[in-house]
Amino acid sequence: MVFTDEPTGNLDTHTANEVFSLFERFNVEHQCAIEIVTHDPRLSARCPRTIGLTDSRVVYDDASADLPSLLTLGRQLTIKL
Numbered sequence: 001m002v003f004t005d006e007p008t009g010n011l012d013t014h015t016a017n018e019v020f021s022l023f024e025r026f027n028v029e030h031q032c033a034i035e036i037v038t039h040d041p042r043l044s045a046r047c048p049r050t051i052g053l054t055d056s057r058v059v060y061d062d063a064s065a066d067l068p069s070l071l072t073l074g075r076q077l078t079i080k081l
Contacts, residue, residue: 002034
């Protein structure tokens with residue numbers, strides 16, 4: 001399992017997408033779970049599962065396909081590949 005905390009936080013959009021693509025390839029090639037903490041809902045949407053936190057409490061834990069409803073949270077998101 002790989003844990004990351006804001007791995008794309010200070011990157012431009014293009015570079016953030018490249019880094020995320022590396023995580024996706026690593027996940028497939030090594031069959032290794034990757035947990036990414038991010039504030040970027042665009043990256044969260046690329047994952048199968050999203051866990052949304054507000055004030056350190058889980059307020060969402062479901063498919064990332066339903067992520068648009070999370071955008072109003074404006075809080076930190078933890079996502080798992």
